[in-house]
Amino acid sequence: xxxxxxxxxxxxxxxxxxxxxxxxxxxxxxxxxxxxxxxxxxxxxxxxxxxxxxxxxxxxxxxxxxxxxxxx
Numbered sequence: 001x002x003x004x005x006x007x008x009x010x011x012x013x014x015x016x017x018x019x020x021x022x023x024x025x026x027x028x029x030x031x032x033x034x035x036x037x038x039x040x041x042x043x044x045x046x047x048x049x050x051x052x053x054x055x056x057x058x059x060x061x062x063x064x065x066x067x068x069x070x071x072x
Contacts, residue, residue: 005052010044011047013044015043053065056069056070
């Protein structure tokens with residue numbers, strides 16, 4: 001599962017970079033200037049969290065997302 005989430009995280013990073021390239025934007029925000037913006041620090045993390053939540057939802061239902069992800 002860790003390997004899959006790592007791969008999803010990389011795809012999230014690549015997706016955010018592709019969106020920035022498409023709109024010809026260097027930084028996604030001005031909060032951390034020169035580092036690609038705040039989204040460059042969180043894009044992979046957000047993609048991995050969304051994917052993990054989907055796994056938890058499929059295994060534990062709407063009221064047991066965390067339990068569905070953590071309890072195997």
